[in-house]
Amino acid sequence: MERAEYAILAVVALATVGIGVLTTPEPLPTFLVESTREFLTTTAAMAWITWWALVVGFAIAGGVEAWTSSEAVSDLLEGHGPREIGYASLFGFASSSCSYSAIATAKNLFKKGGSAAATLGAFMFASTNLVIEIGAVIWLLLGWQFLLADIVGGFTLIGLMAVGFVYLVPDEVVERARENVRDEGTETVRDPVCGMEVDPGEADHSVEHDGRTYYFCSQSCKESFDPEAANTTVREKATSLSGWKELADKQWKEWGMLWDEIAIGFVFAGLVAGFIPEQVWMSVFSGPTFGLPVYVFWTAVLGAGIGVATFVCSVGNVPFGAVLFSNGLPFGSVLSYIYADLIVPPIVDAYREYYGTTFAALLSGMIFVSAVVTGVLMHFLFLGAGLIPDPASVQVAEVGIELNYKLVLNVLATLLFLVLYWLHRQDAVDETGQRGEHAHTAD
Numbered sequence: 001m002e003r004a005e006y007a008i009l010a011v012v013a014l015a016t017v018g019i020g021v022l023t024t025p026e027p028l029p030t031f032l033v034e035s036t037r038e039f040l041t042t043t044a045a046m047a048w049i050t051w052w053a054l055v056v057g058f059a060i061a062g063g064v065e066a067w068t069s070s071e072a073v074s075d076l077l078e079g080h081g082p083r084e085i086g087y088a089s090l091f092g093f094a095s096s097s098c099s100y101s102a103i104a105t106a107k108n109l110f111k112k113g114g115s116a117a118a119t120l121g122a123f124m125f126a127s128t129n130l131v132i133e134i135g136a137v138i139w140l141l142l143g144w145q146f147l148l149a150d151i152v153g154g155f156t157l158i159g160l161m162a163v164g165f166v167y168l169v170p171d172e173v174v175e176r177a178r179e180n181v182r183d184e185g186t187e188t189v190r191d192p193v194c195g196m197e198v199d200p201g202e203a204d205h206s207v208e209h210d211g212r213t214y215y216f217c218s219q220s221c222k223e224s225f226d227p228e229a230a231n232t233t234v235r236e237k238a239t240s241l242s243g244w245k246e247l248a249d250k251q252w253k254e255w256g257m258l259w260d261e262i263a264i265g266f267v268f269a270g271l272v273a274g275f276i277p278e279q280v281w282m283s284v285f286s287g288p289t290f291g292l293p294v295y296v297f298w299t300a301v302l303g304a305g306i307g308v309a310t311f312v313c314s315v316g317n318v319p320f321g322a323v324l325f326s327n328g329l330p331f332g333s334v335l336s337y338i339y340a341d342l343i344v345p346p347i348v349d350a351y352r353e354y355y356g357t358t359f360a361a362l363l364s365g366m367i368f369v370s371a372v373v374t375g376v377l378m379h380f381l382f383l384g385a386g387l388i389p390d391p392a393s394v395q396v397a398e399v400g401i402e403l404n405y406k407l408v409l410n411v412l413a414t415l416l417f418l419v420l421y422w423l424h425r426q427d428a429v430d431e432t433g434q435r436g437e438h439a440h441t442a443d
Contacts, residue, residue, distance in 0.1 A: 005346060009264060012310070013271055020275035039274030043266045046141065046319045049406065052413035053136035054262070054315070059416060060132050062251030067237045077114035077123070080166050088118035089158060092126025099314050099341055100350075102127040107354050111181040116174050120363060121161030129339060130154045133254075134315045138338075141322040143389045145382065146334070153335050153378040160370040169362055177359035191217045192225060220249050220256075220424075248423035265316030269323045276327075285328030293380075296330050300375040303333035304368055307340030317341050326394040332379025339371035 017035075024031040076087045095105065106124035110116060114123075128134075130151065139147040165174065191198050198215045200206075205216040207225060216222040237243030288295035303324070310320065317338050325334045343364045351360035382388050 002346065009268075009310075013268070016268075016271045017275050019280065020277060023280050024277050025279075035274040037274075039270040041270075042273040042323075043270035046266045046269060046322070048410065049140050050137050050319075052406075052409035053140055054133060055413035055417045057131075057133035057136045058251040058254045059247065059420060062247045062249075062254060062420075063238070066246040066250045067243060077109055077118035080115045080117035080162055084115060084118045085122045085158060085162055088114075088122035089126040089130065089155070092123040092128075093130050093132075095123075095127045099128045099344075099347060103342070103347055103350055103354075107181060110178060115165070116169070116177075117162040117165040121165060122158045124342065125154065125158055125161065125339075128314050128341060131314075134318060137315055137318045141318055141394065142325060142334070143393060145387045145389050146331075148387070149331070149335055149378045149382055150338065152381075153339070153374045156377060157339060157370045157374040160373060161366060164366045164370070169366075173359055173362065177355035180356045180359070181354055191215065191221055218253065220253050223249065244420075245423045245426070248420040251420055252424045261314060261316035263316075265319045268310065269319035272320065273323045273326075278327075281327040285330075293376075296332055296376055296379050297372070299330050299333040300336040300372045300379075303329055303335075303337035303375065304340040304371045307337040307371070308343055308345070308368075310344075314341055322394050326391050328391070330379055331382060331388045332375040332377070334375075335378050336371045336375030339374060340368065343367050343371075 020031065020035060021028065026034070076091075077084050092102070095102070102124050105127070106119045109123060110119040135147055135150065138150055192214050198217050200213075200215050203215040203217075205219055205222040207214045207216070207222060214225060216225065237246065285299070306324070307317065310317075321334045321338050324337060325331070329337070348360060348364050351363055354360075355363070379388070
């Protein structure tokens with residue numbers, strides 16, 4: 001995240017505390033002490049509950065990226081039919097990443113000829129909202145019903161985006177956006193490790209091998225590159241030390257992209273749970289005064305608006321969503337909040353830079369409307385099926401270390417995390433040693 005975004009989040013955090021101070025009926029010293037305690041316990045509880053799932057989720061995502069090939073993906077996404085949308089969703093799921101990385105990859109797939117429906121609809125959404133990590137955290141903090149709704153709703157939203165691109169957005173607008181991307185004036189090459197597009201003129205990391213230059217988006221990708229292993233099978237990679245080192249590098253890169261947003265999500269969830277008095281929530285979510293459909297609709301709009309305003313993306317949205325649900329935001333409206341992570345202001349600004357103002361406005365508006373409509377549809381679908389959980393089941397403020405499955409899973413996850421970190425660092429040390437050895441020989 002950029003420094004300006006951290007500054008905005010700091011202002012939002014202070015405003016949250018300020019709302020509590022101005023609205024609490026308790027004596028101020030008592031309120032501050034109790035709210036701080038609840039803030040800390042809520043943040044710690046969420047971290048404790050989800051730690052093992054995050055570690056395992058990132059490890060699985062790292063394995064998928066490290067051990068499978070993503071060559072010629074844009075060739076599979078040129079149309080907007082079920083086949084192309086399915087491929088885009090599958091590749092997005094396998095390309096687990098933060099929202100900023102997802103929009104950059106989607107831009108490059110679109111630039112190379114992928115359809116808007118497949119790249120900017122299916123791939124971009126799936127790579128942030130249908131990935132392993134966010135599914136695991138949704139299941140642990142909100143329940144399996146929310147996980148099921150996230151998946152069903154995710155494909156519904158992708159379908160709505162595809163319909164919008166095919167039937168509502170004129171072809172000339174789409175092609176003008178593609179030309180805007182191509183007019184950036186730089187030819188890019190593919191990072192052979194992570195698949196990201198890299199500008200050779202600006203790349204800081206490269207390797208010469210057999211007369212060919214390979215360019216990388218980061219030092220970690222360069223360190224994990226092994227040209228001899230290009231044709232290695234998944235089974236060979238999964239049973240070799242080099243394959244696990246590659247997995248370790250991949251998962252560590254995912255941590256590097258998302259750790260701050262995950263931490264911010266926990267902190268904001270704790271702040272809201274601790275410092276916003278119950279009467280404030282009761283006044284906002286007062287119930288379906290004008291009927292349930294109207295109530296669910298306007299709270300879905302509110303949820304999507306909160307998703308835009310919080311600046312937090314991907315996995316980091318879920319803890320805050322759990323607090324919103326436990327305090328009265330309806331089931332479907334929480335989904336609308338989670339789905340709106342691709343239209344936070346910095347990402348909308350990136351859309352404008354990539355595609356031009358008109359297409360950026362259309363894309364952002366389509367995502368917002370699709371998030372709201374999908375949330376409303378999922379609410380009534382799951383209400384009709386009797387699958388909406390009780391908000392009281394989300395006990396986000398309770399934390400305790402007991403000898404139970406959570407302790408066992410967290411201990412095992414910590415061991416896995418340390419092993420993968422050691423493999424990542426060992427690979428870096430090996431590469432450093434090799435460079436030093438080569439330099440010594442040259443002297």
